[in-house]
Amino acid sequence: MLVREVMTSPVVTVPVSWSVRQAIRLLYDKDITAAPVVDEQGRMVGIISEMDLLRGEFDTDRRVFLRPSAPVDLAPSPGIEEVMTPNVRTVQEDDDVMAAVDLMITMGVKSVPVLRGEQLTGIVSRRDLMGMVAYGDARIRDDVLAALRDSDETSAWRVAVHDGVVELYGDAADASAARKAEMIARSVPEVVDVVLRGGGW
Structure with a gap:
């Protein structure tokens, strides 16, 4: 399975000129738990996570938040460049999804930006991958059944799916129908x- 089949696109981005609070x-x-940071030309210059933002906001001056009478809005909010992670590891949209899984495991990150060449096209998160595992086979089965029902020759075939592998069961009258x-x-x-399972195949 390719990264582009599971990634979230279009991706939500954060302008590098923004403050942490924005x-x-x-x-x-x-x-969402993370977002790529982009410059004025839309080029990715970093990535920002919830933890980066919370650390940046509350580490600015902890004493401000300890004073009950001090409104939070009066506390200074640092810029994104001060807390973002630069030199982001990425995957290409045509990479195997395992490339994203390997990055998440080895780097300990929750989200990986997806590129088409040098252009940012999406982001793949742990939640995307969990959804692929939890609902992937059932969704694939429904899609295959719907596609088969569009043709009289294949509408009677039964379908099972395991880890993305489709098994077709039916009594095809001839090899061309199968x-x-x-x-x-x-x-x-x-x-x-x-894999064809029906009609002697």
Whole structure:
């Protein structure tokens, strides 16, 4: 499976000119844990996480937050450049999804930006990967069944999916119908392989 099949796109980004507090509001409103930081030309210059932002905001001057009478809005908010992580590790959208998994495990990060060449096109998060594992096979099965039902020759085939591998069960009248069912199944996104089980195949 390719990264582009599981990534979130378009990706929410944070302008490098923003303050930490502005970025906190954006991540909170969008319910995301990290976002790439971009310059005026839209080029990625870093990445910012919830922990980076909280550390930047509350480490500015802890004494300000200990004074009950001091409004939080009066506390200075540092700029994004002061707390972001530069030199971000990325993956390409056509990389195998395991490249993103390996980065998350080895680097201890929750999100990995996705590029098409040098252009930022998406982001893949642990949640994206969890969703792929939790619902991937069921979603693939539904998509394959829907595609097979569009043709009278293949509408009766039954489908099972395990780890992205589609198993087709049916009584095909001839080899051409079986080949058609296989081709239809292979055209469905996220299908890893197709195995014919019916009609003596």
